[in-house]
Amino acid sequence: MVIKKDLVKKFKREINEGIKRRLMEVECPPKSINQWYERVVRLERNCRKSKRKKEEKRNKRENEEREEKKKIEKK
Numbered sequence: 715m716v717i718k719k720d721l722v723k724k725f726k727r728e729i730n731e732g733i734k735r736r737l738m739e740v741e742c743p744p745k746s747i748n749q750w751y752e753r754v755v756r757l758e759r760n761c762r763k764s765k766r767k768k769e770e771k772r773n774k775r776e777n778e779e780r781e782e783k784k785k786i787e788k789k
Contacts, residue, residue, distance in 0.1 A: 726750065
């Protein structure tokens with residue numbers, strides 16, 4: 715049977731280094747495997763959401779620039 719501390723160690727070994735570092739630096743780092751799992755899922759979800767918003771902004775800006783360039787070329 716796997717001891718709970720060993721399970722947490724194995725989990726920490728497999729997660730993204732950036733996420734692990736963030737969780738280790740918080741005021742109250744997770745202790746149990748459930749806490750680790752919940753926080754990792756939340757952080758990954760937030761990271762994906764943030765990346766998606768940045769991508770949407772970049773795409774919007776590129777489209778606006780493209781449209782502006784077309785307007786200039788038509789003149």
